[in-house]
Amino acid sequence: MELADRLVVVTGGASGIGRSLARAAATEGARTVVVVDRDGPGAVAVAAELGHRGTAIAADLADESEVTRVVDTVEAEHGPIDLFCSNAGVLSIGGVELPDDEWRRVMDINVMAHLWAARALVPRMLERGGGYLLNTASAAGLLTQVGSAPYSVSKHAAVALAEWLTITYGHAGLKVSALCPQAVATAMLGGHDDGGVAGLDGVMSADEVAIAAIAGIRDERFLILPHADVAEYERRRATDRERWLEGMRRLNDRFAGPPMAPRQP
Secondary structure, three states: OOOOOOEEEEEOOOOHHHHHHHHHHHHOOOOEEEEEEOOHHHHHHHHHHOHHHEEEEEOOOOOHHHHHHHHHHHHHHHOOOOEEEEOOOOOOOEOOOOOHHHHHHHHHHHHHHHHHHHHHHHHHHHHOOOEEEEEEOOHHHOOOOOOEHHHHHHHHHHHHHHHHHHHHHHHHOEEEEEEOOOOEOOHHHOOOOOOHHHHOOOOEOHHHHHHHHHHHHHHOOOEEOOOOHHHHHHHHHHHOHHHHHHHHHHHHHHHOOOOOOOOOO
C-alpha cells in the first residue's frame, strides 16, 4: 500500500514510535493523519506538526468503547480509514508475582486494543473491499522479554492475533502487518540508553523504526523486523528450541538476576 492520499490513524501517537509513524505517514503524502493518544495535548501537538494533514483525538485505548468511538468519529468526519496503526503499548517489569490488575492493564493495551480495533474495523474494511491494519508488537512477541512476563505474553498474543487476522481475512482484501522491533529509543527504555538485554543488537531511533514500517507497508509484508537479527533468532528458536532456551536462561541470569518467588494464595 502506498500512503499518498490515504486516511491513516495512529494510536499512541503523542510520542515514541507512534509520533514517528504519524510524521512518516504525512511525509508519504497521507491525506489525513489522525493522532490518537490518552495524552490529548501531546496528540494535538504532534498533529500540529503535520500541518493541514494532521488532526488529533484524545482517547484511552484500554477501553473498548473509546476505541470504537475513535473509529466512528474518524469515519464520520474524514471518511473510510485506509490504514489503522494500532501502536499504543506499555511495559511492566516483573513476573507471575505481579498483581492481576497489572496483568490486565498490560493485556488491555498490548492485546485487547488491537482486538477492539479489529472488531470495529474489519467488517467495514471487508465490506468496502479492503483495508490495512498495522499492529505494533515487539521482537518479544516472537522471542521473549527477559524480566517481563506480562510484556512477553501480551506481545506473543498480539502477533498471534495479527497472524489469525491475515490468515482468516487475507483473501478477502484485508492487509495486516505486525511490527516487531527490539530496543527503540523511547520512554519505554526507562532511562536505559543501552536498551538492556533488548539492546544487545543496538538501539534504534523511533524514526528508523517508522521508516522500516512504511517500507513494510509498501511491500505489504506481514512481519516487519526493523532489527534484521530477529529473523535469525526466530529461526534458531524454531529449529533448536532447547539450545535457544538455554541461551535465554543465561541472558536472564545476566540481566534479570535471581527470580522472585510467586505470591502465595
